[in-house]
Amino acid sequence: MNLWIGAVALGLAFAASALGVFLTFRVLAFPDLTVDGSFPLGAAVSAILLTRGYDPWLSLLFAALAGALAGMVTALLNSRLKINGLLAGILVSIALWTVNLRVMQDKANLPLLTVDTILTPVRQYIADPNLRGVFVFGVVTVLLVLLLYWLLHTDIGLALRATGENEKMVRAQGIDADAMRLIGLALANALVAFSGGLVAQYQGFADVGMGLGMIVAGLAAVIIGETLIRPRGVGMTLLAVAAGSVIYRGVIAGALFIGLGPTDMRLVTSLIVIVALAVPRLRALVMPRPLAIQAART
Amino acid sequence: MIRLEDVHVTFNTGTVNEVRALRGISLTLGDGELVTVVGSNGAGKSTLLNTIAGVTFPHRGRVQIGDVDVTEMVEHQRARHVGRVFQNPLDGTAAGMTVEENLSLASRRGHGRGLRQAVGEPERREFRDLLAEIGLGLERRLKAPVGLLSGGQRQALTLLMATMARPRVLLLDEHTAALDPAAAVQIEALTARLVVSEQRLTTLMVTHNMQQALRIGSRTIMLHQGEIVLDLSGEERRGMTVDDLVRRFQESRQQALVDDELLLTP
Numbered sequence: 156m157n158l159w160i161g162a163v164a165l166g167l168a169f170a171a172s173a174l175g176v177f178l179t180f181r182v183l184a185f186p187d188l189t190v191d192g193s194f195p196l197g198a199a200v201s202a203i204l205l206t207r208g209y210d211p212w213l214s215l216l217f218a219a220l221a222g223a224l225a226g227m228v229t230a231l232l233n234s235r236l237k238i239n240g241l242l243a244g245i246l247v248s249i250a251l252w253t254v255n256l257r258v259m260q261d262k263a264n265l266p267l268l269t270v271d272t273i274l275t276p277v278r279q280y281i282a283d284p285n286l287r288g289v290f291v292f293g294v295v296t297v298l299l300v301l302l303l304y305w306l307l308h309t310d311i312g313l314a315l316r317a318t319g320e321n322e323k324m325v326r327a328q329g330i331d332a333d334a335m336r337l338i339g340l341a342l343a344n345a346l347v348a349f350s351g352g353l354v355a356q357y358q359g360f361a362d363v364g365m366g367l368g369m370i371v372a373g374l375a376a377v378i379i380g381e382t383l384i385r386p387r388g389v390g391m392t393l394l395a396v397a398a399g400s401v402i403y404r405g406v407i408a409g410a411l412f413i414g415l416g417p418t419d420m421r422l423v424t425s426l427i428v429i430v431a432l433a434v435p436r437l438r439a440l441v442m443p444r445p446l447a448i449q450a451a452r453t
Numbered sequence: 454m455i456r457l458e459d460v461h462v463t464f465n466t467g468t469v470n471e472v473r474a475l476r477g478i479s480l481t482l483g484d485g486e487l488v489t490v491v492g493s494n495g496a497g498k499s500t501l502l503n504t505i506a507g508v509t510f511p512h513r514g515r516v517q518i519g520d521v522d523v524t525e526m527v528e529h530q531r532a533r534h535v536g537r538v539f540q541n542p543l544d545g546t547a548a549g550m551t552v553e554e555n556l557s558l559a560s561r562r563g564h565g566r567g568l569r570q571a572v573g574e575p576e577r578r579e580f581r582d583l584l585a586e587i588g589l590g591l592e593r594r595l596k597a598p599v600g601l602l603s604g605g606q607r608q609a610l611t612l613l614m615a616t617m618a619r620p621r622v623l624l625l626d627e628h629t630a631a632l633d634p635a636a637a638v639q640i641e642a643l644t645a646r647l648v649v650s651e652q653r654l655t656t657l658m659v660t661h662n663m664q665q666a667l668r669i670g671s672r673t674i675m676l677h678q679g680e681i682v683l684d685l686s687g688e689e690r691r692g693m694t695v696d697d698l699v700r701r702f703q704e705s706r707q708q709a710l711v712d713d714e715l716l717l718t719p
Contacts, residue, residue, distance in 0.1 A: 310566035313550070313558050320547035323539070327506070328614075329532030329562040 157285055162408035164288030166401030168353040169372065170296045173380075173400040174303060174393065175346035176373030181392075182307070183339045184319035188244030188370055189229045190347050192251025193222040195366035197348025199258040202265040202361035211273040215352045222348020225251060226340035234333035248366070255363050265361045272356035288357050295353070299346070300393045306342075307389050315339050316389075347373075371424055376400035378431040403427065455505065455622045455655055456481045460514035462500050462679075474500040475511070476679040482622070485653035487670030489660055491702070496676040498659045502624045505657070507531045519621045533563025536615030536654070538608070538628040545611030548600035552591060552610065555599055556580045559614035583613060587643055605636025609643055616647055616654060623648060625658040629665070645669055663695045663702075673698075677705045 172194060179187035197218035204214035225247055232243035259265050274287050281287040306312045317325045318335040325332050347369070355361040380399025386392040410423045462475040475497050482488055492498050503509040505516060507528040516524045523531045539545050546555050557571045557580075572580075577595060584592035587609055591602075599607060608628060615623060625644065629637040648654050649670070660666050666673050673690060675683035675698075682705040685693060 305570075306568070308571055309568045310557070310561050310571050311568060313554055313571045314566050316550060316554075317547040317558055320549050321544070323544050324547060326528045327532060327535075327537045327545070328558050329529050330558075330566070331529045 158408050160285040162404040163401055164285050164292055166404035167292035167296050168357050169350055170397040170400040171299055171346045171350035172373050173376035173396050175343040177377045177396045178343040182316055182319050185240055185336055187340055189225055189247045189344055190370045191366045192248030193225040193344040193347045194351040194369040195255050196225055196251050197222050197351030198355035198361035198365055199255045201352030202267055202355050203258055205267055205270045215349055218352035219345040219349040223341040223345040226344030227337055230337040230340040263363045268359045296397050300397055303393055304390050375428045376403045379403055382431045382434045454484050456517040458515045460511045462504055462509055462511050474679055482655050484655055487649055487656040488672045489658050489666040489670050490674055491666045492676035497679040498676055502626050506535050506624055534621040536620035536623045538611050538615050538625050540627040540631050542604040542607040546599045546607050549598055551596050551598055553580050553595040559617055562618045605632050605639055608640050616652055623654045623656040627659050663698050667693055
């Protein structure tokens, strides 16, 4: 039972990452690979500040700010130096590996077992550490979804969404598409780094290697949410992405449950994404023809 | 008012593929004037519009919109003065966003964009009234994604979006060419009403359709190889038939051919 509750807690802690990935890949149509570096950056910043006695929430705020900076570097490499967006993200995430080590004062791993985290104040109400995670991260995720829902319906939010949809139209409407990508990547990587901080606080350590494959995990959550829930509208889609993150961690837990080892998880993750991407196609093949054509169109 | 002074645009300068798209265009449009632009493929019609919109930049000459010299301004900076409708109805709107969201994007053109809620009840009422006027029933579909609309409806919406912030110049780039005949008629009528009768916007309208070029607006210019070879208005234009226009068109081409031959003969 603990395995499953733990998976839900972890899924909710990772939900902010998934929302960040959704923002870049889907809303901005900018495949941003900075994520593999900004996730451990957030963990590192939050962890080092915690060991120095900072307030856990304040440490998360600084983690988010650091992530925003990382995202802005990627955006500027792309818009000012005309470096391909994928490459810009890879370059920044590689550079961040060094930065993250420096932030953690050249230690590959920072334990957080003796310091207070955002989960500590709840301990007196919820004894079980996994349930505590579900509660705290659940509240955080709901607040983030509400925040993003509000933001994506403001003037800037509309401009952000339109940038990913139709750049020609966006420029004709007097919107600086490069500025929108700068804002969008900053926001997305702030979410990812924030999520890195949450996960570090939950697991009780920050590790320099914890970002590896984050982008695929984030995408898995986005694609699972979209495929299983097939949401309409911005609000539903945000919820679906958050739910996708929980489902993804559930599947990973399931794989562990049936006896696969932690080293098998890469293959499992890859298979999950492939299956989720194949579902619409398979659905079309199984259905009778007219319906199949309709399904393929949606 | 909009003024172009001796505008030259060249693509691929210094290579074998060098194209002199505009060769010394000088053109002044008075306030409220709608000028139609005709010419064959490659004559420079789209380059002319793109130069005014800030998509391409002249290597010589000035572009002025109202009393502002916009020659050095990039596209999104001068967009507050410029409304545009493209040939492809898919280009002017964001398909995944709703009708009201698209209108809201356009209504903020030339204003700052901040954290204000984009579409509230006042905006919704305003959009509903605007849409009711164009008579396509879109006022009942404010919350429908634009991707669900027909090409004609999307183009009507784009035209509304291009004009609602009252631009100083409106650029129409063959905006009825990609529509089915019925929708093309509808959009042309809407253009005549919205742009000419009601708002009296200063407009450049590129068209392949000679009949349309003479039917709408008060002046017609013909481009050939990056130059204005014909500028018709007033009496002269009123008496013109499509045949006359085609003849003048061929004459100008003939002239160009003769020029080329002169260059080629040793």
